[in-house]
Amino acid sequence: MADETPRSATGPAAEGDAGRTGRPGGPGRGGAGGPREPRKYFRRKKVCKFCVEKIDAIDYKDYRLLGQFIAESGKIVPRRLSGVCTPHQRRLGRAIKQARNIALLPFASSRP
């Protein structure tokens, strides 16, 4: 336990032990900068695109809208990254899966 005190004199003082585990999705700015920033328990305010624009129907035929929520690899972007609210994320997931089945969206693209 005495070893930790000299570390605080040299390295970043604000990080706790939890910072070293390298948990992804830190204070919203990207996981790479995590250990350097103080660990705050709020995320940068991200709004649900569907709630804001009042889009009710998430149609599987609308591949352009759905394409905004899939990664380059074709995976569905998680809610914590896209900022979509839960009910819309569920409908979005179902629509993306339907679109995948009818070859409007890929199951898996070439990975970078």
Add this chain to the structure above:
Amino acid sequence: MNRTYEVMFIVRPDMADEDLEKLNSALENHTTGAGAAVKHIEKMGKRRLAYLVRGFHEGIYVLFIVEGKGEVVHELERRLRVTEPVIKFITVRVDEEHKRLEKMKKLRESRRRGQGTHAATLGAEAPVATAGEPTATPAAPATT
């Protein structure tokens, strides 16, 4: 009690237009003969597929909107499965979704209407409030 379904299918890209028309009308006749109604047929044109389907990179998309019972759609699907030019199809039931959308729309309309009447009364008072300073309400002389 009729349900609404969207049946979307992909036809091989090297199919001629008239053959496609023949196929569409044959399916439509069968569906109407079985007691359902084909509300709309939409030819969405040739599109590049997101992945290889039966060796094809492109396909012609067709959308049927059918209103009827489940058995009719089941039979339509069976026909699509058997038809050689059709390479993929999907059926989605949409009447529940439409019901929900109608409800949302009505809710929004009623909310807007309700707010509209309130805003109208506010609007009548607004000129008075803006002309004089908001502090002076009853018989306010020019306090400028």
